[in-house]
Amino acid sequence: MDIKNGFVATVGNTPLIRLNSFSDETGCEILGKAEFLNPGGSVKDRAALYMIQDAEQKGLLQPGGTVVEGTAGNTGIGLAHICNAKGYKCLIVIPETQSPEKIELLRTLGAEVRTVPAVPYKDPNNYVKLSGRIAQEMDNAIWANQFDNLANRNAHYETTGLEIWQQTDGNIDVWVTATGTGGTYAGVALLLKEKNPSIQCVVADPMGSGLYSYVKTGEIQIEGSSMTEGIGNSRITANMEGVPLDDAIQIDDKECVRVIYQLLQQDGLFMGGSVGINVGAAYAMAKKLGPGHTIVTVLCDGGTRYQSKLFNRAWLAAKGLLPD
């Protein structure tokens, strides 16, 4: 018998998929970790589970308690599923700029959702800071605090990173992915470097994020903006501290959309926006290194979460992003 014990036991152990059109074109093996196949539909199920388990183990989260978090959506969706499965309540603070699909899904899952204007991190009303204050003012509540809670990157060190190492038999040249909290990038990078220090760990960065300049110059500089959700950062989070940063690749929205539509039309994969940045960066690394390299990235979530935006011609046209 092969039966998973509920939602929680179904998180992780996702397949690693060869992205055929990109691999064939470059002569590299470009591989995507299929995180959209997690039971809550994204890479963030792993962090959500580890943060809740960590709070339980520390005695911070009691039966009937509330998990509070500021999120671009996917962490909240993962938390809401796990709260339902474990008997907790869930309160989510989310910028109103995030896709309506994710906000509606959070409500459907039973989370209390507070949408707030999108303001920079330095503003006291930023969604992350607001969620911390709400948690502090509530009884029997914890703040998941995904950006600075190291249980997040531990999830990826112990599970995602190890799975990638085992699925490739250690045959990896490059690990490349975009960062939101940095949990996925950091946890996997730390595990892979420990196994083989010659694996190159590369940050993929959308426009409007400061990590590309940070890796290249040591200074965080923000230029431009991106329609992608859940990635990009203007600071070094605790999850990103002390983590290998061998190189960085910047991908703009035009290339992101081209990649998303190639994945859809040639690889049969219906993916969310951050995947366009990730696979775009993996493709750029393949072009830079030449044939014969194995490059691993993340397929963070699926396209259904962005149907009203990325897969809506009027929306794309208004942004000047219609693919050729």
Ligand code: PMP
């Ligand atoms: N892609 C999407 C769609 C996300 O929601 C997130 C999480 N915010 C990421 C990528 C980045 O993951 P991490 O927080 O582990 O850096």
